[in-house]
Amino acid sequence: MSSDKPVGADGGTVATDTDAGTGATDTDGVDTAAGRCTGRFRGRVEAVAGGLFGLLTAVMVLFLLAEWLRGSIGGMSILYDQYLIVGQWLDFWFGTIVFSFGSTWRALAAGLLIGFVAPILGTFLIHQQMALIGETLAHTAFAGVAAGVVVVAFTGWAGSLVFVDLGSQGGLLFVALVVSALGALGLQWLSQHSDSYGDVPIAIVLSGSFAMGTLLISWSRDFAPISIDIEGFLFGSLAIVTTQGARLIALISVLVAVIVVVHFKQFVFITFDEEAARVAGLPVTRYTTLLVVMTAVVVVGAMQILGVILVAAMLVVPAAAASQIGVSFRETVVLAIIFGQISAFIGLVFSVVASLPPGGSIVMIAIGIYVLAIVVSNRSVPTISMH
Amino acid sequence: MTTVVDVEDVWFGYDTELAVKNVSLRIEEGQYIGLIGPNGSGKTTLLKLMLGLLQPDRGTVQLFGEPTAKFSSAKRIGYVSQRSTDKDVAMPMTVAEVVEMGRYAHRGRRRLRSSDRRIIDDALERVDIADLAGHRIDRLSGGQRQRAFIARALASEADLLALDEPTVGVDASSREAFYGLLSELNEEGITIVLIEHDLDIITTHVDTVACINQTLHYHGESARFLESDALTEAYGKHHGILHHDHS
Known part of the structure; x- marks a missing residue:
């Protein structure tokens, strides 16, 4: 960082921020006195909100850990019980009955994790005109679930995989994951052979996989011993989030976070200027494939809560809101995560208390935040139609 | 002086259209070369070939002495x-x-x-x-x-x-x-x-101009470029050279 600070017109020092964490500028990126104040204020708000939700997420992840280990470690069992006691206390205060149940906590934990990991990927996706990829992968995942139903019906597979017992629901998710990942690779192949992620191939894959899914599900009804909650998969449902499902989300979140942190610079470069990245020697295709496969996996995890139809919104909306007001890219990612987690948390609490589908609740709040972001950033009417 | 870019007998086409036809040129270290030509003349394609973003259908391109496909620096x-x-x-x-x-x-x-x-x-x-x-x-x-x-x-x-x-x-x-x-x-x-x-x-x-319209019509000092016939050859007879309107 340069040590000599330039002097501004009013005689005060102008803060130059080459470590672009919190730009000392207003939302237009213009360096003014007001901009400096807003910049610092924003930095503080972001730090507080980030810290708060970080803490909340950590608390929830601890719950999942406690639930997982309570059979083997005594201390964990006590910890688990503490959560339920807090839940009972919350129920007493709010006149609800749901917080005393572990399944509610599980859903909240899953929601916060989804609100963390989906916007990260989404921020990269929306700036490469890949916003529709999430939608397509969700529909593929639906076909995957349907395929899983058929597989289970035909083989009687109850979800045990080598040493791990996934449970029947987990088994479905596993098949969905495989199909989704394959779909991601297929989409990548398609994009390379048709110069871009064009509307038409995507529309075909989108509707094709969903059509396949509906056919498979109706057909399997004739002989499938299991009845899957179609509405739950379409719109999301808290009941669908089993212990295995929540653990899957936790595992996915950790993996994706690690990969993104390690390769952050590369992903940023490719997103911003693909050709220059290529010239600089980055394996662009490999990174894009990695991004798409990670998206597929996150979509399968997230669709338990948000449902197939709305899961893509979690990728797109918080990231779009953050892009409206973010100055640096790093700040935008942090904001996207905060917005994603706010939407997930408030949406889930609301849906739990009002007994409404979680997907719709979460997405409406996310969109509300997006609209607010536009209003807040609207100083010189920036193009709203931008990604 | 080291050769920075060495383009030899390069041909390149998109599907059925030939964009770059039998182009050879060398760029030496320290040169300042301008690529000029009408729209669709293959300038961008040639540049991409030079940088290794595209691989030639025929001919070779070397960057700092290494073939672009294997370029590591x-x-x-x-x-x-x-x-x-x-x-x-x-x-x-x-x-x-x-x-x-x-x-x-x-x-x-x-x-x-x-x-x-x-x-x-x-x-x-x-x-x-x-x-x-x-x-x-x-x-x-x-x-x-x-x-x-x-x-x-x-x-x-x-x-x-x-x-x-x-x-x-x-x-x-x-x-x-x-x-x-x-x-x-x-x-x-x-x-x-x-x-x-x-x-x-x-x-x-x-200091150096390369005028291209599929093929290389001129490659030499910029001072002599306007005097040559390259412009008419590359752009066609009725091309006016006075003003480009970048609206």
């Missing part, structure tokens, strides 16, 4: 594409973050060090946008944005700077300042390949 090249400059998708990115990218090829997956930070700061100073470091790049004027991309190339310590019509949409005085900067960089030893269809710029600033 990517950090020696700074590239400002047409799309860098008119990216209409407003991605939140500060100038500092853009210039930082110049160091990524050097650092790989490791974190940037203070030595990198110093190089980045120097690059920002060199192009005179250090005070804009924390600003969003899409809120800058065209001329300032261009300088940020040059800073990125400088940060990567590039020996070869490749630019594809970098001043589209930039006002005249910023353009002058921009090309002044490029001339300075060239004097310091950086090899520059520039695609530009403004003839004034070409004849005033660059």
